[in-house]
Amino acid sequence: MFKEFKAFIMRGNVMDLAIAVIIGAAFGKIVTSLTDDILMPLIGKIFGGLDFSSYFLVLNPEKVPAALAGSTDYAALKKAGVPLLGYGEFITQAVNFVIIAFIIFLMIRAVNRVMPKPEEAAPADPADVVLLREIRDELRAKKA
Numbered sequence: 001m002f003k004e005f006k007a008f009i010m011r012g013n014v015m016d017l018a019i020a021v022i023i024g025a026a027f028g029k030i031v032t033s034l035t036d037d038i039l040m041p042l043i044g045k046i047f048g049g050l051d052f053s054s055y056f057l058v059l060n061p062e063k064v065p066a067a068l069a070g071s072t073d074y075a076a077l078k079k080a081g082v083p084l085l086g087y088g089e090f091i092t093q094a095v096n097f098v099i100i101a102f103i104i105f106l107m108i109r110a111v112n113r114v115m116p117k118p119e120e121a122a123p124a125d126p127a128d129v130v131l132l133r134e135i136r137d138e139l140r141a142k143k144a
Helices: 002-010 012-046 074-079 087-114 127-143
Strands: none
Touching: 002 012, 012 087
16 A cells, blocks of 8 residues: 555656645745735725725624724734625735736746647548558559
8 A cells, every 4th residue: 555655646747736736835925925015006006095905894893892993904803803794805816816817827828839739640541441542452453
């Protein structure tokens, strides 16, 4: 059983997957920073100070502690255990996804342009065509 597990782990596609997960985690942090620190502030500036991360609805106002009454600090309210509907955070994550998907699209597109295309083998002739050719060749051979 150990030998089978070792053979499974050492297969190329498992190692490739492990590397992809590690690189993906690091890439995710870069994209999160790009979104949170660069793009969302720019979007906010374009739309007049719009900050998506502070958009939320308090689902149960009675659970808001007195010290946080009227607060617009999503993180503080969430930490205090107030039930919130954080749609602004969802918008931020959706933008993250679109950015990641677009970057991956560009990377795959670039790789496809650089990689050589596999040569397509000529399609095999159907069996009846092959048989007819053999009969033709036999008839020609008998005439000669």
